[in-house]
Amino acid sequence: MIKFVNLFKSKIKVGLPTSSEVLTHYLRQCNEPPWTSYFIKYSSIRDDQWGKSHFNWQVGKSNYHILRTGCYPYIKYHCTKRKAQDLTIEDYFFRVIKVINLGIPCLAYGLAAIYLIRHEEIVNTHKGDIIIYFLYPEEKGSLY
Template identity: 60%
Template sequence: MLRKFAKSTLPKASTVLTSHLRQRCYPHWTSYFVKYKNVINDQKGQSHFNWEVDGHNYHILRTGCWPYIKYHCTERPLQDLSLEDKLFTLIKIVNFGIPCLAYGIGALFLINHKETVNTTSGSVFVYFLYKEDPHAKF
């Protein structure tokens, strides 16, 4: 059962990311939103990075789009993503985050599917613009 968390017991966003990828049995890709208020934002400032889960490497595109954090995950080989990470962060700064805010507000109206992700700190909803086929390659 989902529950309200005290701030100190919220799961980390990184834990939700790892748990979601495991729960989905290491999909080729996935793209979801998680509410800021339901996680500790421990990946703040990271826009494009590698994330390893049980021997599977993912390229993660991540952005804050209030009231959500948006993750796009693609299983790919380990690669130096530091230049892209800096570039995406710079673009967000130059645009004052306005497109990210617009994306988050738009998502409030476009999200039509949610799933529960179980973590060691409890369960959290993740949200999708549409229901994904967990076996899809594209």
Template identity: 50%
Template sequence: MIISLYNHVFRSKIVPKASEVLQCYIRHRNYPSWTSYFIHQYDCLNDQFGQSHFEFDVDGRNYHVLRTGCFPYIKYHCTQRIKTNDLSYENRLYTFFKIFNLGIPTLMYGLAAIFLIRHHETININQYGPVKIYFLIKENYGASF
């Protein structure tokens, strides 16, 4: 709630929701079997705050999403899978580990990513314009697992 209020009051530009960026990127990639990317926290509204493992539907295709805030980024790892009954247990477990570790590993991951990111792509979000997403390495668009 507080983060959402901050985003709306102190942003100098209007930015898309993180879920909109995720949806647009998956469509842009033509529904890949998996993908993994970073987005700057300041380039989107973090509407999925507190969600670490969840299902996300894009045009009838189900994705399992592992997500973490790793300052100054938000990291997404998405895998196309069949829909499961409930991921709330795993979500709570991952959130517990983040809190138990005081967020230090995720902070270190984000700071390391600053130096390790080697590739970026620009995704055009219709009403918001271009948004950059970042990768540790360039993804092979034809790859599957």
């Protein structure tokens, strides 16, 4: 029993920031941009948003619609500044699509991203610096 407990404890990512902390810090660091899209490695964070696909996220005075998907070895975030609304149905819909597809497109996207990522930035959190990844450098504040 002790071995099982120790094995379980070793899987907990103690000392790493949560995915929500990195999301909040990055949006603040960029002065609440109109949109952004990035990847973060699963191994860099504790995933406290597991199972969420489309949801609202409040940062400062801004609300963001977050589209999020796991694409091993990354988690992909697409953030758009928009008015808050009920996203329950969309969130459920995206989760169902992922299950129906057995996650295969998400895995393919993650594996392709390994070769397509061309830019990285550092996000400063209370638990240290975290690297996030982009397919290309973004123009901060750009509407597109």
